Amino acid sequence: MPAAHPAHWPWPTLMVQGCTSDAGKSTVVAALCRLLARRGLRVAPFKPQNMALNSAVTADGGEIGRAQALQALAAGVAPHSDMNPVLLKPSSDTGAQIIIQGRVRADMDARDYHHYKSTAMLAVLDSYRRLQHGYDAVVVEGAGSPAEINLRDRDIANMGFAEAVDCPVILVADIDRGGVFAHLLGTLDCLSQSERDRIIGFVINRFRGDIGLLQGGLDWLEARTGKPVLAVLPYLHGLQLDAEDSIQQQQQRGSFDIVVPVLPRISNHTDFDALRAHPQVNLHFVGPDAPKPPADLVILPGSKHTRADLAFLQQQGWPQYLQRHLRYGGKVLGICGGYQMLGRQVHDPLGVEGSAGSSTGLGLLAIDTTLAADKTLRQRHGQCAFAAAEVSGYEIHMGISHGPDCARPALLLAGEADGAISSDGQVMGSYLHGLFDHPAAGAALLRWAGLDNAVSVDLAALREASIERLADACETLYQRLSTLPHGRPFQQQQ
Structure with a gap:
């Protein structure tokens, strides 16, 4: 149940972007939604644009990405079509069904959709503003990576949205893939100065091993970029959470x-x-x-x-x-x-x-x-x-x-x-x-x-237990975010 006196949270809107697909954006957003809800804040997840064939039906009869339905569950609110105003459901390698605010709008190829993005952005901002007025906090999930140069023009999914609504960003990288420092530095290098300033810190996800052996790299990264590592999150095995798209094979269990x-x-x-x-x-x-x-x-x-x-x-x-x-x-x-x-x-x-x-x-x-x-x-x-x-x-x-x-x-x-x-x-x-x-x-x-x-x-x-376990693992991230300075520019003062 919500607390009688909601906790102070300095970020009315906070965006989570990733260096790559499957870096952990969805799970970090779900964890933050649960952590804010635990503290009595009414919080909404939001993903401006999603490309996925796993979808969910909302109470208002719309269709959104499965990850946003899970994040709404973590937040303790009913999923709504505003939480994922643009959903792309691929029907071929170059075409997709375009769903706007929960309803099928058209089928388009990639080139036609690229030109349609300016129109789609109007729906994105319309949905975002409704959530902004109805909730204490909005936690936003990016899509793919902001470093995809070919998609920067008319971007509505990552920095294009963050710049439009003037919100801070945390950047997540998956250390289990290897090359985590290159992912973070390379992503920063692909951004404009205003976009780099918008990033308030890094999250390193799926770490396993001796954290002491990582500390030298963390110190180097903070010195090189002037931005803090907000959290190093552990590799959590056995989470039962809805996948956005990837199929995971089950380990052999029964007969x-x-x-x-x-x-x-x-x-x-x-x-x-x-x-x-x-x-x-x-x-x-x-x-x-x-x-x-x-x-x-x-x-x-x-x-x-x-x-x-x-x-x-x-x-x-x-x-x-x-x-x-x-x-x-x-x-x-x-x-x-x-x-x-x-x-x-x-x-x-x-x-x-x-x-x-x-x-x-x-x-x-x-x-x-x-x-x-x-x-x-x-x-x-x-x-x-x-x-x-x-x-x-x-x-x-x-x-x-x-x-x-x-x-x-x-x-x-x-x-x-x-x-x-x-x-x-x-x-x-x-x-x-x-x-x-x-x-x-x-x-x-x-x-x-x-x-x-x-x-x-x-x-x-099982899903509820996984959300709780995930939120517990992200408690340090919440604490760091709660104490960061939050003026503009967002860049951490050294």
């Missing part, structure tokens, strides 16, 4: 084997976080041209480009693998785009995901899907139709499925049927993301798949 093909446009693979943490499950992500191991359950994941990823599965020999898997009594589950692929046909008459046309599906469910222009975005709660178990999650899709197997739904959500089950009970599909997140539903699905003694895993509790 129940689940196989997931890694599609070129796989989306919302956070659907498998509860399975990664499950003590009885051995989760295999199978990439292109990789051997396909035997499985008890095969799950086809969501996709940003269903027909193209369906063609990929066919080219990679998955239809033959699935037929053999089913002959031996295995089960198959499809989620969202994976559910659509299990059917007989996928129609895209409007060219929603590319060229208009139809594709022959895997034929494992008697359903057909038609992609539509309007995207379905909603949070859902209900019951499993195949077991007495509560389920909850969210829908993000641009298609409607129908056919004989829909008469055997997978779920009942607020009285509405969702998904389908084959006549022999071996194949199931659903539009609901987060199927395994609710402990009861996750255990019921594993029992359906053949794990008779399936235990429950409480993903929400």
Whole structure:
């Protein structure tokens, strides 16, 4: 619960940028959000522009990056579409669906989007100002690196935003990758003088070893740059936090084997976080041209480009693998785009995901899907139709499925049927993301798949414990930030 008297915090807006992608920006923002919330401050996370295929549905019916939903959880506030006003969901190597303030605006290639950035910046500033007026503090996450010279023109994600709103920046580098001092100095060298002045200090992330052996380097860095190292954060193993995009293989745990093909446009693979943490499950992500191991359950994941990823599965020999898997009594589950692929046909008459046309599906469910222009975005709660178990999650899709197997739904959500089950009970599909997140539903699905003694895993509790552990590790960072001088220019006075 918030404290009766909120603590003083000198930074109404603070931005966290990184030397590289995956330097730790998302986790540092989440930690600061939790630390500020612990002290009674009403805090909001914010990411001006995000590129990710893992997304979440907000209470206001919008779509934002998964990391910002996690950061809102850390802050103890409901996720809102203003927290990530520009979301880019890649549909090819050069094109993406553009989502502005939670709603699909257009599909653009990289060059067209570059020209559109000035318009996107208006939405960014509009959302930021609403958060600024509604919260005591806003903690902002940058994207990629501010040192990407080719993206500096019309930048809305890093220093372009920081300069527009006149906020201080902390710069995070990942020491586990090696070259941490070169990353920090090289990034500074790529910035203008006003941008360098905006950086109030450094955070070195994922350190393991003897801190005494690092001290000489820290002293050298501070002397060379005139900026303090605000914190050296430890490498925290076993955190259960939503990934923004990267897929992490599970270490072998149990004896129940689940196989997931890694599609070129796989989306919302956070659907498998509860399975990664499950003590009885051995989760295999199978990439292109990789051997396909035997499985008890095969799950086809969501996709940003269903027909193209369906063609990929066919080219990679998955239809033959699935037929053999089913002959031996295995089960198959499809989620969202994976559910659509299990059917007989996928129609895209409007060219929603590319060229208009139809594709022959895997034929494992008697359903057909038609992609539509309007995207379905909603949070859902209900019951499993195949077991007495509560389920909850969210829908993000641009298609409607129908056919004989829909008469055997997978779920009942607020009285509405969702998904389908084959006549022999071996194949199931659903539009609901987060199927395994609710402990009861996750255990019921594993029992359906053949794990008779399936235990429950409480993903929400694991996530909460990870946020608390992360915040505890960042306490020193909070203390240093609380005591830094905060006049302008932001550069630390020596």
